[in-house]
Amino acid sequence: MGDRRSSAPEESNNSKTTQASHSHVVADEEREEAFPFEVSITIQSAETTSMGQQKIHKVPSPLRVNKEHLYVPVAVSLGPYHHGRSQFPQVEDFKVKILNSFIADSGSEDKAFLYSKILERVDEIRSHYEEGSTDEFNDESFAEMILLDACFIIFFMKYRGEENVDKLYDFQHLLGWLGYRFAIVDLFMLENQIPLWVIKLLNGLMYHDKDDGEALLSNYLSKSLNIEYDYVLQEITLNEPLHLLEARRQVLLGDPPNIDSKAAGCLAEIHKLIKGTWRRKRPESRFKQLSHPFRSVTDLKAKGIRFSVSSHFLLDIRFHSYCFYGLLQLPALFVNDTTKVFFSNAIAFEMSPETDSDLALTSYVYFMKSLIENPKDVKELREKGILFSRLGSDEEVVNMFKEIDTYGLSSRYIFPDVKLRIEKHCNSKAKTWMAELIHTYFRSPWTAIALFAAAILLCLTFLQTFYTIHPAN
Numbered sequence: 001m002g003d004r005r006s007s008a009p010e011e012s013n014n015s016k017t018t019q020a021s022h023s024h025v026v027a028d029e030e031r032e033e034a035f036p037f038e039v040s041i042t043i044q045s046a047e048t049t050s051m052g053q054q055k056i057h058k059v060p061s062p063l064r065v066n067k068e069h070l071y072v073p074v075a076v077s078l079g080p081y082h083h084g085r086s087q088f089p090q091v092e093d094f095k096v097k098i099l100n101s102f103i104a105d106s107g108s109e110d111k112a113f114l115y116s117k118i119l120e121r122v123d124e125i126r127s128h129y130e131e132g133s134t135d136e137f138n139d140e141s142f143a144e145m146i147l148l149d150a151c152f153i154i155f156f157m158k159y160r161g162e163e164n165v166d167k168l169y170d171f172q173h174l175l176g177w178l179g180y181r182f183a184i185v186d187l188f189m190l191e192n193q194i195p196l197w198v199i200k201l202l203n204g205l206m207y208h209d210k211d212d213g214e215a216l217l218s219n220y221l222s223k224s225l226n227i228e229y230d231y232v233l234q235e236i237t238l239n240e241p242l243h244l245l246e247a248r249r250q251v252l253l254g255d256p257p258n259i260d261s262k263a264a265g266c267l268a269e270i271h272k273l274i275k276g277t278w279r280r281k282r283p284e285s286r287f288k289q290l291s292h293p294f295r296s297v298t299d300l301k302a303k304g305i306r307f308s309v310s311s312h313f314l315l316d317i318r319f320h321s322y323c324f325y326g327l328l329q330l331p332a333l334f335v336n337d338t339t340k341v342f343f344s345n346a347i348a349f350e351m352s353p354e355t356d357s358d359l360a361l362t363s364y365v366y367f368m369k370s371l372i373e374n375p376k377d378v379k380e381l382r383e384k385g386i387l388f389s390r391l392g393s394d395e396e397v398v399n400m401f402k403e404i405d406t407y408g409l410s411s412r413y414i415f416p417d418v419k420l421r422i423e424k425h426c427n428s429k430a431k432t433w434m435a436e437l438i439h440t441y442f443r444s445p446w447t448a449i450a451l452f453a454a455a456i457l458l459c460l461t462f463l464q465t466f467y468t469i470h471p472a473n
Helices: 013-023 029-034 090-106 111-120 122-126 139-161 165-186 196-207 212-225 229-239 244-253 258-275 278-290 297-302 339-350 360-371 375-383 394-403 416-426 429-441 445-469
Strands: 305-309 318-321 326-330 333-335 387-389
Touching: 090 111, 090 139, 090 165, 111 122, 111 139, 111 196, 122 139, 139 165, 139 196, 139 212, 196 212, 212 229, 212 244, 229 244, 244 339, 244 360, 297 305, 297 375, 305 416, 318 416, 326 416, 339 360, 339 394, 360 394, 375 387, 375 394, 387 394
Parallel strands: 305 326, 333 387
Antiparallel strands: 318 326
């Protein structure tokens, strides 16, 4: 993704003001047809809900250094942060066509009705973005932008989820294959998000089914991630993610076992306090938590640790230690040219202020970065059916993980037992001596043949010595 171009440099304040004012005027005929009406309504104050407390933040400045291309959309701009800065300006006209198409296909309320419903809750929608970031838009232009952007997301989720090639062809033809690929990536950028409740609201108004929003999102994520629909629907319904990036992150992580681990850790600390032993054991325990060395796949294999697939949930990492070998089970991971952008934006989401995050995905990437140090590590994971890559080579996969920055952060509540068990297994001579023997002396056919010949020679020497001392009668 290194060839992704960043957005054009910001113009002067006067140019910005002029551009913003022009963006609020519907200039072309198609836009005039889409919004020919004036809506006079009384905007009520937004209800105070838990969802209203959540924000769609901009990527923190330290994360953007030399990585602007990972966070700035190229083909499709959604929401206020990058509005009108797409390198494919024809997409804005296509959004109007999408809205008109939905109105015609669904036979639902007219555009004025949908527009008024967005305008009624414009303050609530603004509250999801950083303070001051939407000031350049008046209520009418902001509502227009949100309506068109939300309809685009509905279009993409609906027809990608249904795998309707005919419906998507016009959009693909408009942008070309490269632009279409960028559009898929842009949907999961942190600064390019629309609140999902807006999408559910519009989808329900157009298709008269208030529950169809969850079904639309669940079907799209289920098809694109190859995960069971019922599970995705359950995750979306229970957790109510604010935006598409958060929804995909939640589904990929799966049921987080770290919650139980965190509770168990708290209970253990309370138990130590009650027994009065906490102060005496704390330094040793803390040292163990911080002293896990980084061990790559190759290093673990040399210690007799084998690898297999656990599931497709990123938090499903397990380790079992047996008499003469260990088994590390890792989730299957599909890697392509969009993986780095998604992981980088999901990490930025977890590190954003006011985000109730346990750094789960950051911890997963941190763990994988320690496992993958060279192409041999990637090859081993590929051969075990854990890693599926559409990149050019194993070296590219290594470089991709190196370029995804976790800033040294991971949660001590994510995979703590796995790390301790791996370390305990690797430090056990009784469990690793056989593996080390095989790794040292049987790593190639020639060393195995040499060892076998030496063993035969030793036996012959022993027999010769024995019969010399005890000659046969």
